[in-house]
Amino acid sequence: MVFLCVSLKEIMIRKVARITSIVLIVSLVLPLSTFANDLVVYSARKEHLITPIFQAYTAKTGVEIEFTTGKEAALVQRILSEGKRTPADILITVDAGNLWYAAEAGILKSVQSNTLEANIPSHLRDPENRWFGLSVRARTIVYHSGRVSPGTLSTYEALADPEWKGRLILRTSKKVYNQSLVAMMIQDIGLDNTKKVISGWVGNLAVPPLSSDTKVMEAIDSGVGDVGIVNTYYFGRLLKKNPRLPLKLYWPNQETTGVHVNVSGAGVTSHAKHPEAAVAFLEWVSSEEAQNLFADVNMEYPVNPQNQANSVVQAWGDFKANPRNVASAGQYQGEAIRLMDEAGYK
Amino acid sequence: MNASCGDMACRERLTFRGPKLFRQFNGWKVASALIATAVLIPLLVIFLSFLRPETDIWKHISEHLLADLLRNTAVLTAGVLSLTAIMGVSLAWLTAVCEYPGRRLFVWALLLPMAVPAYVMAFVFLGVFDFAGPVQGALKAWLPGHFDPVDVRSAPGVIIVLSLGLYPYVYLLARGAFLTQGRKAMEAARSLGCKPIRAFFRVALPMARPWIAGGLMLVLMETLADFGAVSIFNYDTLTTAIYKAWFGLFSLDAAAQLSSILVILALAVMLIEQKMRSRMRYFQTGRLSMEEHRIPLKGWKGWAASLFCGLVFIVAFALPFLRLVAWSLEVAQNQLDVSYTAEIVNSLILAAGGAGIICLASLVLAYTDRRHKDSITNASIKIATLGYALPGTVLAVGLFVGFSYVDSAIANGLGIESVLQGSLAMLFIAYSVRFLAVGYHPASSAMLRITPSIDEAARSLNVKGIKMLFRVHIPILKGGLFTAILLGFVDIMKEMPITLMTRPFGWDTLAVKIYELTSEGEWERAAIPAVVLVLCGLIPVILLVAKSEKRIV
Numbered sequence: 001m002v003f004l005c006v007s008l009k010e011i012m013i014r015k016v017a018r019i020t021s022i023v024l025i026v027s028l029v030l031p032l033s034t035f036a037n038d039l040v041v042y043s044a045r046k047e048h049l050i051t052p053i054f055q056a057y058t059a060k061t062g063v064e065i066e067f068t069t070g071k072e073a074a075l076v077q078r079i080l081s082e083g084k085r086t087p088a089d090i091l092i093t094v095d096a097g098n099l100w101y102a103a104e105a106g107i108l109k110s111v112q113s114n115t116l117e118a119n120i121p122s123h124l125r126d127p128e129n130r131w132f133g134l135s136v137r138a139r140t141i142v143y144h145s146g147r148v149s150p151g152t153l154s155t156y157e158a159l160a161d162p163e164w165k166g167r168l169i170l171r172t173s174k175k176v177y178n179q180s181l182v183a184m185m186i187q188d189i190g191l192d193n194t195k196k197v198i199s200g201w202v203g204n205l206a207v208p209p210l211s212s213d214t215k216v217m218e219a220i221d222s223g224v225g226d227v228g229i230v231n232t233y234y235f236g237r238l239l240k241k242n243p244r245l246p247l248k249l250y251w252p253n254q255e256t257t258g259v260h261v262n263v264s265g266a267g268v269t270s271h272a273k274h275p276e277a278a279v280a281f282l283e284w285v286s287s288e289e290a291q292n293l294f295a296d297v298n299m300e301y302p303v304n305p306q307n308q309a310n311s312v313v314q315a316w317g318d319f320k321a322n323p324r325n326v327a328s329a330g331q332y333q334g335e336a337i338r339l340m341d342e343a344g345y346k
Numbered sequence: 347m348n349a350s351c352g353d354m355a356c357r358e359r360l361t362f363r364g365p366k367l368f369r370q371f372n373g374w375k376v377a378s379a380l381i382a383t384a385v386l387i388p389l390l391v392i393f394l395s396f397l398r399p400e401t402d403i404w405k406h407i408s409e410h411l412l413a414d415l416l417r418n419t420a421v422l423t424a425g426v427l428s429l430t431a432i433m434g435v436s437l438a439w440l441t442a443v444c445e446y447p448g449r450r451l452f453v454w455a456l457l458l459p460m461a462v463p464a465y466v467m468a469f470v471f472l473g474v475f476d477f478a479g480p481v482q483g484a485l486k487a488w489l490p491g492h493f494d495p496v497d498v499r500s501a502p503g504v505i506i507v508l509s510l511g512l513y514p515y516v517y518l519l520a521r522g523a524f525l526t527q528g529r530k531a532m533e534a535a536r537s538l539g540c541k542p543i544r545a546f547f548r549v550a551l552p553m554a555r556p557w558i559a560g561g562l563m564l565v566l567m568e569t570l571a572d573f574g575a576v577s578i579f580n581y582d583t584l585t586t587a588i589y590k591a592w593f594g595l596f597s598l599d600a601a602a603q604l605s606s607i608l609v610i611l612a613l614a615v616m617l618i619e620q621k622m623r624s625r626m627r628y629f630q631t632g633r634l635s636m637e638e639h640r641i642p643l644k645g646w647k648g649w650a651a652s653l654f655c656g657l658v659f660i661v662a663f664a665l666p667f668l669r670l671v672a673w674s675l676e677v678a679q680n681q682l683d684v685s686y687t688a689e690i691v692n693s694l695i696l697a698a699g700g701a702g703i704i705c706l707a708s709l710v711l712a713y714t715d716r717r718h719k720d721s722i723t724n725a726s727i728k729i730a731t732l733g734y735a736l737p738g739t740v741l742a743v744g745l746f747v748g749f750s751y752v753d754s755a756i757a758n759g760l761g762i763e764s765v766l767q768g769s770l771a772m773l774f775i776a777y778s779v780r781f782l783a784v785g786y787h788p789a790s791s792a793m794l795r796i797t798p799s800i801d802e803a804a805r806s807l808n809v810k811g812i813k814m815l816f817r818v819h820i821p822i823l824k825g826g827l828f829t830a831i832l833l834g835f836v837d838i839m840k841e842m843p844i845t846l847m848t849r850p851f852g853w854d855t856l857a858v859k860i861y862e863l864t865s866e867g868e869w870e871r872a873a874i875p876a877v878v879l880v881l882c883g884l885i886p887v888i889l890l891v892a893k894s895e896k897r898i899v
Contacts, residue, residue, distance in 0.1 A: 040851075046862040047854070066851050069862065073593045074847050077743050081750040085757070085764055101596045172580045174590055207477075207497050211580050214867040218478035223486075224495050234867060337594045341410045346582060 039277045041067040042075045044093035045264055049298050056293055057284060063277060072098040072176075079107045079269055089272040090281065094264040095176045096133070097183070100330020103130040108267035111279055119286035119304045123325045124263050133263030133326065134285050135294055136301040138319070139181055140259050141250040142235055143227045144220050155253045156185065156260070157193075159227065160200020168204040169216050169225035173340040176333075177213075177231060181260045182340060183332035184324060188257045191339070198343040209346050214238060217247055236299035236312060251319035258322035262329065263303065374714040375723060381707050382726035385733050385779045387752070388744030389609065392736075395602035403591055403600040411587060418501070419570070419583045425505035426512060426569045427562055433509065434516025435558060437655060439546060442524035443532075445640040446648035452655040454887060459662035460514035460833075461883025463840040465574025466860065466876045467511045469869050470666040472499070472578060473673075499579045507575055510662040512568055516561035518829060519788060523557035524550060526795060526825075542641055556794060559619050560787035564833075566615060567735040567783060570608050574842070584608060585737045598743065605740045612735030616728060667880060673873035686856060686878055693839055693855040693882060699770075700777035701785075701834035701886075707778055708785035708830050709823070712793045713815055727786070734783035738843030745776045746847060773848045780844055781837050785830035792826025793819070835886045839879060856882070 043050050047069050054065045070078065072093050079086050079102075091102055102108050108130040116125070116132055124133035141153055152163070159168055171178060186194045206225035210216050213234035220228055232249060239245050251259050266285075268278040284290050291302035296310045308314065407415075440446070441453045459467075475481050475498045485493045527550060535545040551558075573585045584607060592601035643651050711730060714723050733741055753766040766772045796819060804810075804818045820827070842857040849855070856879040863872035 046866055047859075048862065049866075068849065068851055069854075069858070070846050071593070071739065071843075073596065073598075074739060074743060074843075077598060078746060078847060081747045082767060083750070083754065085754065085767065087768065104596075174577070174580075174586065174594065176594070179594060207495075208499065209580055211578050212867040214869075215472075215476070215478075219476075222478040222483070222495070224477045237868075334595050337590065338406055338410075341406065346580060 037066040038063045039065045039089050039274050039281060040087045041065060041090045041092060042079065042088040043067055043069050043091075044072040044075055044098065045069075050092065052297050053285060053290065053294050056290065057281060061284075063281070065281075073101070076102045076105055076107060080105060084271045086269060086271050087273065088269050089274045089278040090266050091269060092134075092264070092266040094137075094262075095180060095329075096263050096265070096326035097176055097180050097330040097333045099126070099131040099263070099265050099267065100327050100333075102267060103128070104330070107269055109270045109272070109275075111268050111282075113279055113283060115283040116279075116286055119283075119288075119306075121303065121305065123323055124303050125265070126267070126327055127325065131265050131267035132282060132286065133265040133303045134282075135264045135291075135298070136303055136321075137262050137264065138232045138259050138301065138321065139177055139229060139262065140232060140319075141227060141252050142217055142220065142230045142247050143250055145246050145248045147226045150248070150250055153227070153250045153252065155256060156181070156229065157189065157197045158252075159229075160197045160204065162204075164204040164227060166204065166206050167226040168201060169206055169219050169228040170201060170209045170345070171213055171216050171228075171230070172209040172211055173337070173345040177262065178229075179333050179336045179340075180262050180326075180329035181229070182336035183329045184257075184260055184322060186332050186335060186339070187324065187328055188322075191335070195339055195343060198340055198345055202343055202345050217245075220247060221245060232313070232316060233299040235316075240312075249316050251317065253322070254320050257324075258320040261301075261321045261326070263326055264298075264300065374710065375718055375726075377710045378714040378723055378726040378730070381711060381778075381782070382729040384775055385730050385782070387748035388736075388741055388779065389729070389732065391744040391748045392602040392605055392609065392740070395599040396606075398599045400591075400597050400600035400603065403595055403597055404603070407587060407591070407600075407604075411582070415582055415584055415587050418581060421501050422504060422508070422576070422581070422583060423566060423569050425501065426508045427566060429505060429509035430513040430516050430565045431558070431562060433513040433658060434561060435520050435551070435554075437513070437658065438517050438520035438524055439550070440651050440655065442521045443550070443641055444643050444651060446643040446651040448652045448655065452652075452659065455659050455663070456517060456655060457514050457887050458659070458884065459511055460518075460836050461839070461880045461887065462511055462663065462666060463574070463842075463857065463860075463876075463879070464508055464511045464568075464572055465578060465842075465864070466670070466872075466879075467666055468504075468507050468575035468578040469864060469872070470669050471503070471507050473869060474665075474669060475503075499581065501581065504576060504579045504581045507579075508569055508572065512565045513658075513662070515564045515568075515784075515833070516558060518833070519557040519561035519791065520554055522788070522825060522829065523554035523791070527553055557791050560791050563615070563619065564734070564784055564787060567612055570611065570735050571737045573737050573739070588737055588740060592740075601740060602744070605736055608735050608737070609732055612732055613728065616731070667877070670873045670877045670880070673870045674877050677871050677874060686859065686875055688852075689854050689856045689859055689875065690878060690882060692853050693857070693879070694885075696770075696773065696777070696845070696853070696855060697835045697838040697882075700774055700781070700838040701831045703774055703778050704781055704785040704834035705789075705827055705831045707782055708789040709820075709827065711782075711786055712790040712823075713819065715790060716793055716796075727790075731783035731786050733779040734781065736780075738780065738841065739847070741780055742776065742844040742847040745772075745779060745844070749775070768850050770850055770853070773845070773850070773853070776844045776848050777834075777838050777841070780841065781834050784833040784837055788826045788829035788833065789823065790826075792823045792829075796822055832886045836883050839883050 050067070054067065057063060058065060072095070075091060075093070079088050079091065082088070091108065093099055093102065103126055110129050112129065116129070120132050124136065125131065141156070141159070143150065143153060173179065182194060182198065185197065207219065210219060213230040214237070216228040216230055217235065217238050219225055235247070235249055253259060266282055268275055268282070272278050285294055286304055288304060288306045291304045291307040292310065295302045295307070299310070299313050301309045301313065437456050441449055441456065473479055477495045482495060531549055531553060532545055535549040536542070540548060571585065573589060576583050576586060584604065588601045588604045591597050591604055711727050715727055749766055749772060753764045757764040800818060801814065804814050809817050840857060842861050845855050846858055846861065849858070856875045859875040860872045860879065863875070
């Protein structure tokens with residue numbers, strides 16, 4: 001490191017070195033401060049969708065929450081490699097498939113809580129209580145109210161029928177929401193039938209799959225196609241932006257398996273430093289008091305049967321949801337992806 | 347590399363003897379090897395994944411996806427490389443060597459698209475041109491019944507979007523080459539009867555090759571590693587398969603194995619490029635500036651040059667930026683409480699610190715390469731610059747797994763709390779691993795310009811070793827090092843996956859904010875942080891222009 005001393009004579013290098021060393025020194029001190037808190041959360045649910053609930057909890061209980069956000073699988077890997085040193089007490093993530101994967105990876109521990117079991121219906125939590133759904137998201141059919149009569153719609157499967165040729169718009173199969181939808185379908189109607197349905201969908205596509213649910217609805221709005229499959233809250237957001245949107249939601253499979261639902265949920269990590277605080281937080285989020293705060297911020301449905309969805313969401317109507325445990329979406333996710341690849345669903 | 351060992355290294359060995367100098371000799375090599383080790387750790391994690399074969403996933407991918415993926419990846423890289431080469435070199439030549447209306451403005455204006463991340467460019471492009479965008483909307487209103495919607499999410503679409511954001515890498519490096527090439531060579535060519543066009547192809551272009559190749563190398567690696575832009579277009583490449591294996595099929599091992607294809611590809615291109623130029627020398631023959639001796643483009647030629655530069659600037663920067671500003675204003679009307687002060691400060695600190703580290707590391711590598719042209723140094727450099735070819739998230743996880751392992755081992759061994767985990771130091775190491783290539787290419791290209799006779803002259807004045815580096819080399823290298831800092835800064839500002847995974851609590855950056863909003867499909871809300879990000883990215887560009895307009899830009 002002798003050369004650093006010599007370098008001080010050179011103006012540019014001196015500046016660079018000074019900034020660098022300050023930053024490095026600061027960086028070595030900083031992590032020490034991160035352990036002075038009551039609860040640490042890793043969240044794949046986005047910051048603007050979780051901060052309100054954290055703030056409310058801190059205001060109510062005085063418990064300080066430290067959190068960081070990230071991609072689902074990356075957070076799981078992070079907790080895995082941090083091992084018993086992980087600062088994370090809770091992992092929050094969207095999609096049952098991701099929760100299932102976290103549990104499979106062994107980073108979540110089983111939690112015995114009568115409150116959680118009472119507040120959350122059993123098909124919306126892990127059979128071994130390693131994770132709990134905290135809000136419900138429905139993936140349903142959206143159609144153009146001018147060009148499609150709701151009477152012609154019936155099920156997800158029926159979108160494979162020839163009458164929808166060149167009229168169907170789908171989001172990419174790389175999105176976990178579609179993977180979960182197909183994973184559930186495999187269990188409901190079997191592998192072969194599902195494959196026929198997916199091939200039918202691909203044959204009916206108006207354009208190659210799009211990158212987001214919002215794009216799907218915009219494409220229908222602009223006349224490229226007539227019908228698609230989206231999560232309801234994306235519809236809610238677009239409607240808020242454009243109240244005259246000529247699109248409507250349709251609840252499919254009401255005579256059969258029910259609308260496909262998924263959860264956004266959380267679990268306590270195996271090496272949590274504050275396990276009691278973590279469970280207490282989850283219990284509060286599942287309570288009647290907090291459920292609307294958690295769900296409404298993203299126009300989702302509460303998991304707690306005591307709570308009603310907010311009025312905007314309720315206006316879309318009641319529906320029968322698929323009662324199959326959402327955990328199985330994870331189990332069959334790999335199979336769903338393979339099947340979609342084979343059928344050429346991009 | 348032996349071919350280029352040449353007489354310089356041999357002469358050094360003759361001049362430098364004795365224990366003191368021997369120590370120095372090792373110091374540089376050890377430093378270079380240490381830098382390479384930081385990159386080697388994630389690479390090791392990636393290649394170790396082959397110990398756990400994922401035959402099922404490989405079988406599935408090779409049966410149903412691989413042919414398409416490889417074709418798509420090949421089309422994309424070939425397209426982006428051609429387009430960025432044409433744009434970068436022609437713009438560099440025009441602004442460096444010719445004189446025409448508006449040239450002084452274009453010199454720096456043409457750098458601005460670099461501040462726009464590829465994923466932002468992609469969502470703006472689609473927002474404007476896809477079915478629901480204003481362009482197709484207007485066409486539909488204009489030609490009722492006769493207009494069929496056009497799907498712009500095609501290979502040409504992605505190629506254009508990536509090229510608009512990446513051509514500045516080639517532009518910046520090629521321009522530096524044309525400026526420092528020395529007027530003598532061009533004059534010699536002209537006096538032998540070469541027309542300017544011919545002189546360009548016969549003399550200037552071949553002489554600028556290492557710089558252009560360096561720029562294209564960065565473009566190639568950036569293209570191979572891109573995930574954001576291609577996924578917005580739903581254009582499947584090797585990277586999308588990597589993400590599918592990990593995020594969809596939950597196999598990090600398969601993802602790592604697929605990533606190794608990218609590493610090997612980058613390494614192969616690097617070796618081919620090195621082989622091609624190994625017998626050449628690119629010393630600067632004089633320090634005559636091109637400044638007062640530009641070729642004037644008169645009449646329509648001058649205006650055509652202005653039009654071309656103007657068009658590139660408008661399409662690659664002005665339009666996307668204005669679109670972002672318009673979206674921001676729409677959003678700001680509804681939510682005025684949005685302030686990104688913390689994110690701005692974080693982004694700037696991380697980018698400045700990271701760029702500084704990258705610059706120092708690049709200097710160490712380039713200098714070691716000059717002094718010690720042996721196989722260990724060569725390997726260190728090749729490895730050290732590989733991080734750029736990996737998709738950010740894969741590199742991030744490789745780093746995280748690798749460093750966590752080392753960190754835990756140290757912490758357990760010494761019985762202390764972990765040192766690296768959750769610290770900024772780890773983030774900075776990760777940035778240098780990812781972006782060393784962007785700093786190294788300009789630094790080493792500049793190093794090539796310094797003739798051995800300068801070293802000899804310095805030595806005869808008893809300026810040796812470390813002193814020589816600081817007194818002689820660095821002043822000449824300033825331009826190249828500045829470019830290294832600039833590129834490092836801008837790249838770190840735009841970086842998302844590594845920051846997302848490695849940042850300590852509370853270190854959210856603008857890029858992280860953009861990711862959170864766009865991944866929820868909220869493109870318009872993402873416009874505000876995107877505008878701020880672009881503005882921050884302009885800071886180094888402006889500094890660069892203000893500080894050293896004549897010499898570097």
